[in-house]
Amino acid sequence: MVVRRRNPLRSVGFLVLILIIVIFSLFPFVQMLSTSLKYPRDWGNPSLIPERINTSAYKELLGIGLPEPDLNAIPESVRNLLEESDLSDEQRQQILARYVDTGDIFPFPRYFRNSVVLSGIAALLSVSVAIFGAYSFSRLEYRGRGYVQRGVLLVYMFGGILLLIPLYKVAVGIGLLSTPTGTFVALLVVYMVQTLPVSLYMLGNYFRTIPFSIEEAALIDGLDRLQTIRRIIIPLSTGAIATVYIYSFMIAWNEYLFASVFLKSFQEIYTLPLGLRALFTSKNAIWDRIMSASMLTSVPVIVMFMAVQKRLVGGLSAGGVKE
Amino acid sequence: MANGHAAAVRTLSPKQQEARLGWYLVAPAIIIIGGLIIYPIVYNVYLSFFDVSLSGDNTFTGLRNHVRVVSDPRFWNAVWTTVIYVTFSVMGTVVVGVVVALAMNREFPLRWLVRSIILLPYVAPVIATVFAWQFFFDPVNGLFVHVLVEVLGVVANRFNLIGNPRTAVIVAIVFSIWKNFPFAYLMILSRLQAVDETLYEAAELDGCNAWAKFRYVTLPELYFILGSLVLLRVIWNFNKFEEVYLITDNVRVLSIYTYLTAFTGALDLGRGATLAVIQFILLMGFILYYVKRVLKW
Known part of the structure; x- marks a missing residue:
């Protein structure tokens, strides 16, 4: 030194x-x-x-208490006007009503729930499929393995926009997008496939770090491969699996492009990104609501990220990234 | 496992058994990726030759979509905007990434905390962070205009950076740099930590100052990682939709132009598909050129 x-x-x-x-x-x-x-x-x-x-924006979003006329929101000049000038009661009410939230209440809890369910299930499916695929990549010898592995990496290169039009056309063609349930399933499948390559890659990298000798002992003891995956590999990788799960969850949680096209006819199954965008472009676009909705959308992913930060950073530096 | 199956397996050598299991385990992933990524891409190319209808049949139109796309000045405008956006956002991301990585490679109090704080831009949802940036650049309430006009007095009148289509791309670039520098920093830092300390000692003995050490030791060591980083970021920023569209709808990069063509007004999926194909071809052209010339593979 x-x-x-x-x-x-x-x-x-x-x-x-x-x-x-x-x-x-x-x-x-x-x-x-x-x-x-x-x-x-x-x-x-x-x-x-x-x-x-x-805190009224937070209260409103979370559905705590009822919206009430907010005296503090009224500029002083207007307040003076209300107190001093001889307006009729009706006129006074009209002026006050401008400072009360007249717009329909933004259904934040519902969008939040939609996002949790969608991201949660998509990540679960993605990780489940990826565990077996990644095991195959990292542990089993066969011809063509290299091609499959590189093929998966190549998928990173395709932007969402290239897949959006054909997937939309197919989803419409088989009638999935005509009901809310079908739409939800379609988006679920899209999110699963979007996170699958990165899950495969990250889990494959992790499985390679588990010494084969542990598994060998189990195989000699008469377990077959599937049993070793269940009894040895999965228990030894809970941390890595949780990390990959959270990463996939975050990708689905943040996704906007596909949601905006698939969900447009069913407002009741909007995810948070779509809901926030709708709030922003609506005439009820008020900064305090938008910002508190943004906070409430960010906090879950930031907390989850903090929980797995160490491992995830290692995985990201090793190239396991999806954008 | 069923007996019949076990009997069939017995005739295979252990090696063949392993290969067969390998394919079985990876099959679901291959089917999903094949069906939902590879097939749609091929189908997208197919669609680009049709006038696509969502309800009825598609009409084959040959190269008409392609001709219409490239003879539209809006397309060339989108290409140009994309080039500007990608060039400056990637350059900015890499430069900030290098500076931050160099800083984080040195010891200082609370470094662990700072290292995790600076990852937040990359982690937080785009949809949540765009509003804060919009507020920052807001002509009425924003801090940016306030500082320039009221505090420093550099500019006489308040102005709308995001609302003006000519300047909105600047905001999109700043946002992209802010959002993605943590990724660049992580990649560069992991390479920096692997640089042999003795190289710096040797340079110091040769009388190199800090700049010379950076120029002649650090930079050559980083060449490959920076080359890969630029490639990845160009690919991603080129395809980027949300990070541009959500912060301003005034910047028509290719992916936004494609999206608007395909999904707004009278849906034109055929022309959208054509645009997506052309976008992909442009990107591939760049990748091939870059890999050959810069990465010298």
């Missing part, structure tokens, strides 16, 4: 650089949290710390 000359000016510069990197990474999240807690009249105030905390 070389002894480095310590230059205080440079150390300060380095810490400033680190600070800039942290701010760059975190700023949008801080902005999101800050705006989600501000009253509409404070949006123009550039400070990131809200003067008064407004």
Whole structure:
């Protein structure tokens, strides 16, 4: 190790650089949290710390309490107008009504549930299929294995847009998209296949790190291959399997392109990304609602990511990535 | 396992048995990928020769879709926008990735925490983070315009960066860099950690300063990983839809142009399929050129 000359000016510069990197990474999240807690009249105030905390957007999204006329949301000039000028009661109510949420309530819990069910099942299917495929790649010798493996990697190269039109045409053709259940199944299958290549790759890499000798002992003891997968490989890989599951879950949770085309006629089975987009383009697009919905959409994946971060980072650096 | 099956297996050598099991286990994955990725791609090429109807029969139109696509100035405009978007977003991602990786390769207090914080942009859903960026660039409430106009006074009037189709691509590029630099950083850092420390010691003995060490030791060591990184990011950013479409609908890169052509107004799946095929051919052309020239495979 070389002894480095310590230059205080440079150390300060380095810490400033680190600070800039942290701010760059975190700023949008801080902005999101800050705006989600501000009253509409404070949006123009550039400070990131809200003067008064407004949790009504969260309450509304989560269905806690009923929407009520929000006096704090009314600009002071309007409030003065209400108090002083001699408006009729009817006029007063009309002005007040502008500051009450008149739009239909955004069904956040339902979209949340749709997303959980869809991503949860798609990831489960993907991982289940991938365990056997990855075992085959990493443990069994046969001709053509290399081609299959490389073929799976090649699939990374295809963008979603290339698959979207034919899959949509096929799904419409066999009548899947005419009912909500069929649509849900179609999207489930799409998400499973989108996450399958990366699951195969990541699990294959992990299985190669399990010493074959453990398995050999079991095979000598008379277990067949399928039994060793169930009794040896799966128990030894629970961490890796959980990681791959969460990664697949996150991919499905974040997906927008296919959802936007497949789900468009059935608002009741919208996933969160689609719901948020609909909220944003609707006339009820209010920053505090959008930002709190964004927070509530981000938190589950961030928590899941933190839980498996160490393993996942290893997997990502080794090339197991899907975009 | 059934006896009949066991009897059939007995006639195979252990090696053949293993091969057979190998294919059995991987078969579901192959069937799914074949049926839902490979087949649709082929079907997409087929569709590009038709006037596609969702309810009735498709009408064969030969190369008419292709001719219509390439003679449309909007297509060339989309190609140009894509080139700008991909070039700058990839360059930015790689540069930020290198800087962050170099910084994270040094010891400092709370490094473990910083290392996990900077992964958040890559992990958080696109749909959730675009709104914060839109708010940041918002002409009325946003901090960006506030700082430029009110604090620094560099610009006289408030302006709408996202709303203007000519400048919206800048926002899309910034967002892409923010979103994807953690991926670049991870790949570069794992390579940096493998660089032999003695190379730096030797360079130091030769009197190299920090820049010279970076230029003559670090950069050559990173050449291959940067080359692969650029390739992957070009492929992904070229195909990117959500990261552009959700932050602004004013930037018509190819995938957005394809999407809008195929799925809005009078659905035109045939022309959409044609666009997807052309997009794929352009990408393949780039990949072949790049792999030969830059990666020298």
